Amino acid sequence: MDASRIKRQLKRLYVYQRYVHGSLVGGLIIALFVLVLVHTAAAVFMAPQLLLSAQAGPGFYIVTGTTGLILVFLVVFLAGAFAGDISGGGAQLFLSQPLSREAYVAAWMIAVLATPTLLYLLSFTLPLLILDPALLGAVGVTGTGLLAVEVVEVGALLSLIAVASKSRAAVVVLGLFLELLLPWVLLVPFIVLVSVPGVGQRLTWAVTAYLVLFPSKYTLFATAPTGPPLTPTQLAAAGLAVAALYAALTLLYARYRLEVK
Amino acid sequence: MDVIEVRGLAKRFGRVQALRDVTFAVPRGRVAGLLGPNGSGKTTTLKILVGLLRRDWGEVRVFGMDPWLLGPEVREKMGVLHEKPLYPRGARVSTLLRYAARLRGYSYSDALRVARLVGIEGLLGYTVSALSRGYLQRLGIALALLGDPELLVLDEPTANLDPLARAELLRLIKVLHRDLGVTVLVSSHIIPELADVCDYAVFISGGVTLDWGSLEELNRKYGVVSVYEVSTPRPRELARELISLDYVYGVDVHGGLLRVRVAGEASPELLNVLAEMGVDIESVRHVGGELGQLYSKVVTQEAAG
Numbered sequence: 343m344d345a346s347r348i349k350r351q352l353k354r355l356y357v358y359q360r361y362v363h364g365s366l367v368g369g370l371i372i373a374l375f376v377l378v379l380v381h382t383a384a385a386v387f388m389a390p391q392l393l394l395s396a397q398a399g400p401g402f403y404i405v406t407g408t409t410g411l412i413l414v415f416l417v418v419f420l421a422g423a424f425a426g427d428i429s430g431g432g433a434q435l436f437l438s439q440p441l442s443r444e445a446y447v448a449a450w451m452i453a454v455l456a457t458p459t460l461l462y463l464l465s466f467t468l469p470l471l472i473l474d475p476a477l478l479g480a481v482g483v484t485g486t487g488l489l490a491v492e493v494v495e496v497g498a499l500l501s502l503i504a505v506a507s508k509s510r511a512a513v514v515v516l517g518l519f520l521e522l523l524l525p526w527v528l529l530v531p532f533i534v535l536v537s538v539p540g541v542g543q544r545l546t547w548a549v550t551a552y553l554v555l556f557p558s559k560y561t562l563f564a565t566a567p568t569g570p571p572l573t574p575t576q577l578a579a580a581g582l583a584v585a586a587l588y589a590a591l592t593l594l595y596a597r598y599r600l601e602v603k
Numbered sequence: 604m605d606v607i608e609v610r611g612l613a614k615r616f617g618r619v620q621a622l623r624d625v626t627f628a629v630p631r632g633r634v635a636g637l638l639g640p641n642g643s644g645k646t647t648t649l650k651i652l653v654g655l656l657r658r659d660w661g662e663v664r665v666f667g668m669d670p671w672l673l674g675p676e677v678r679e680k681m682g683v684l685h686e687k688p689l690y691p692r693g694a695r696v697s698t699l700l701r702y703a704a705r706l707r708g709y710s711y712s713d714a715l716r717v718a719r720l721v722g723i724e725g726l727l728g729y730t731v732s733a734l735s736r737g738y739l740q741r742l743g744i745a746l747a748l749l750g751d752p753e754l755l756v757l758d759e760p761t762a763n764l765d766p767l768a769r770a771e772l773l774r775l776i777k778v779l780h781r782d783l784g785v786t787v788l789v790s791s792h793i794i795p796e797l798a799d800v801c802d803y804a805v806f807i808s809g810g811v812t813l814d815w816g817s818l819e820e821l822n823r824k825y826g827v828v829s830v831y832e833v834s835t836p837r838p839r840e841l842a843r844e845l846i847s848l849d850y851v852y853g854v855d856v857h858g859g860l861l862r863v864r865v866a867g868e869a870s871p872e873l874l875n876v877l878a879e880m881g882v883d884i885e886s887v888r889h890v891g892g893e894l895g896q897l898y899s900k901v902v903t904q905e906a907a908g
Contacts, residue, residue: 351675354706361702365691431689435699435746437655438683439706440675602655 354441359449361436366420366453370461373416377465380409385469385477392480402481406466410489410558413462417454417493418517421500424450426510433602447505447596451589455497459490484574488557491581495555496520498588505595525556546571554580605664606631606754606786607652612661613810614647620810621647625661627805627815629788634780636797637790638898639807645790646686648807649758652788653683665754679707682752686759686790688743690731696742697727700749707750717745720775722768736763744772748779755779757789761796769796776800798894806901813905818897819889822867825900828852828893829870833861833877834885841882848876862890867897 363370384405385392392402427433427450437446466486470477500517507513532549535541550571553560557577563570572580605628612625622644629635637645650656652665654674663670670677690699700714718724721741726734734742740763747755755776761769777800779785788805791797797804805815814821822829835841838861842854845861850869855862865873870889877884 347676354675357702357705361698364698365694427691430691432691432694434655434685434689435691436703436706437674438653438678438685438746439703439749440679441706442675445675599657601657603650 351442351445355445355448358436358441358445359452362449362453363457366423369416369419370457373412373458374461374465377409377412377462378469380405380412381465382469385473389473389477392477393474395480403485406486406489409462409466410486410493413458413489413493414496414517414521416458417497418500418514418521420454420458421497421504421517422510422514424454424501425504425508425513428505428600428602429508429510437602443596443600444593447501447592447600450504451498451501451592454501455494455585455589459494459497462486462493463490485558485561487578488560488574488581491578491585492556492558495557495581495585495588498585498592502588502592502595505592505600525552525559528552528556529559529562553577554584557581604631605629606666607635607788608662608664609648609652610662612648612651612663613659614644614651614656615659622651623810625807625810625812627812629786629803629805631786632780632784633803633817634776634787634789634801635803635805636801636894637788637805637807638794638797638894639790641792643808644810645807646758647810649756649788649790650685652756653681654678679750680753682747682749682755684740684743684747684755684757684760686762688739688746690739690742692732694731695727696723696729696731696734699731699742700727700745703746704749709750714745714749717748720748721745722771737765737768740764741768744775751783753785755785755787755789757787759791760789761791761793773800794895794898801894802889804894804897806898806905808902808905813901818894819870821897821901822893823870825867825897825904827867827897827900828864829867830890831863831865831870831873832886832888832890833863834859834887835861836883836885841880841884844880844882845873845876848873859885 384402388402433446437443463486467478470481496517499520500513503516504513532545532552535545549563553563553570553572554577560570560574560577607629609628610626612622614622625644625648637648639645647656651658651663652670654670654677657671665677666680668677700718701711704711704714715724718727721744723738723741723745726738731739731742744760747757761772764772773796776787776789780787789797789801801818803817804821806813819829821827833841836859838856838859842856842861845851845863846854850866850872851863852866853864863873874887877887
C-alpha cells in the first residue's frame with residue numbers, strides 16, 4: 343500500500359471516528375459526568391484520611407470498584423452498539439462510501455476501548471491532582487491502571503465478537519459474562535486448590551494466565567502465600583499485549599472476512 | 604473500456620447458492636439494466652460489485668480493480684443506492700450527508716447541493732426515524748450522488764417513490780448519463796421504467812447470467828422490436844417510404860423526428876436503407892425497444908436450452 347493511500351485512509355478514519363464519537367456523545371458525557379462526580383466526592387470526603395494514612399482504605403476501593411463497574415458497563419454497551427451498527431445499517435451506509443472495512447472497525451475500536459478508558463482515567467486522576475497531587479500518591483494507580491488494562495482487553499475481545507457475530511445481544515451477554523461472572527467462577531478452583539499441599543506451586547501458570555486476562559484481580563493474589571506471579575507492570579504489559587492481539591485479529595477479520603448484507 | 608467486468612461469479616450463503624455463474628461486462632457510458640426475477644441474485648451481485656460481500660469464486664473488476672480488496676478506491680468513483688437502504692437509528696439527515704461528503708473529500712455545501720437536487724433540503728434537521736420510506740429513498744439517492752461519481756449502482760431505485768418522484772429520478776438518471784457521461788447499473792423489477800432509460804441489459808436468473816449486451820444487439824439477436832429516432836427535414840416523405848418496408852412495424856412523426864419501430868433482426872437493413880434513400884438524414888439514434896418482450900424471449904430461449 344503506497345503512502346498516499348495510507349494517508350487517505352487515515353484521514354477517513356479520522357473523519358469516521360468523529361462521526362462515531364458524535365453518535366455516542368450523549369452516553370459518553372453522562373458516563374463522564376457520573377464518574378467525575380463520584381471520584382471527586384470520594385476524593386473530597388476521604389482526602390483527610392488519605393493524606394494522614396498515606397494509603398487508600400477500603401472505603402476508597404469500594405468507590406473505585408463501583409466506578410470500575412460503570413466503566414465495564416460502558417465498554418460492554420459501546421461494544422454492543424458497535425455490533426448493532428454492523429447489523430443495523432451504519433456499516434452498510436458508510437462502507438458504501440470510500441471507507442475501508444479496517445478503518446470502519448478501527449474507528450469503532452477507538453470508541454469502544456480507548457475513549458471510555460481515557461475518560462475513566464481522567465475522571466479518576468484529575469480530581470485528585472486538582473485537590474492535592476499528594477492524594478494520587480496515597481491512592482496509587484496500580485488498581486486503577488490494572489482495571490483500565492482489563493477493560494481494554496475485554497473491549498478488544500468484544501470488538502472481535504462484534505465483527506464476527508454482528509449481534510448486539512451476543513456481545514452484551516458475553517461482555518457481562520466475561521466481566522461479571524467468569525472471573526469469580528474461575529477464582530473458585532484457585533481458592534480450593536491453593537490450600538491443597540503440593541498443588542499451590544503448580545498453579546502458578548494458571549494464576550498467571552488468569553491475572554493476564556483479569557489484571558484487576560491482582561490484589562486478590564497479593565496476600566496469597568506464594569504472592570502474585572507477576573508484578574503489576576509485567577501484568578499491564580502482558581494484558582496490553584493480549585489486547586493488541588485481539589485488536590489485530592479484529593482488524594484481520596475486518597480485512598478478510600467482514601461482510602455486510 | 605469496460606467499467607464493470609464480472610466472470611464466473613459464485614456466492615453461497617450457508618446452504619443457499621445465491622450466485623452460480625454470473626458473467627457480464629458493462630462498458631463506460633452505458634445505462635445498464637440488471638434484470639431478473641426476485642431471488643435471481645441481482646442484489647447479491649450488486650453488493651459484491653460495491654465490495655460489501657466477498658465472492659466465493661470468479662473474478663470481479665470495477666474500474667479495473669477488485670472491489671473486495673480495493674473497496675475505498677473503487678467507491679471513490681462509485682455512488683451506491685441499496686434496495687433497502689439502512690440508516691443508523693436516531694441519526695440526523697444533515698449528519699449523515701455531512702460525514703458521507705467528508706469521507707469523499709467534499710464539503711457540507713456539496714452535500715447541500717445534492718440534498719436540493721433530490722428535494723430533501725427541508726429535512727436536514729430531521730432524524731432518519733422521522734422520515735417516510737419515500738424520503739429515506741431520496742436520502743439514499745442523495746448519498747449515492749455525493750462526490751460526482753463516475754459509476755452509479757442503483758438497486759431498485761424507484762421502490763417507495765411516488766409516481767412523480769419516480770419520473771423525476773428516471774429523468775435525473777438520463778441527465779447524469781447524457782450530460783456527465785455517468786455509467787449506471789440499475790436493477791428494477793419494473794421493466795417499462797428501465798426501458799425508458801437503459802441502452803444496455805444484463806439478464807440474470809437463478810444466479811446465472813442468461814445474456815447481456817446493448818439493447819440494439821440483443822433486440823437484433825432475439826428478434827425483438829427496436830425503436831429508432833430519425834431526425835430529418837423531410838419527415839413525412841421519409842415516413843411514407845419507411846412504412847412500405849415489410850420489417851417496419853410503425854412510424855410516428857413528431858415534428859422533424861420520426862420514431863421507427865422495426866423488427867430487431869432487421870435493424871442493420873433499416874440503417875442501410877436510410878443510408879441509401881438519398882433523403883437528408885440528420886441523425887439516427889437507437890432509443891430502445893420492447894424490453895419486456897426482450898426479457899421474455901431471453902428467459903424463454905435460455906430455459907429451452
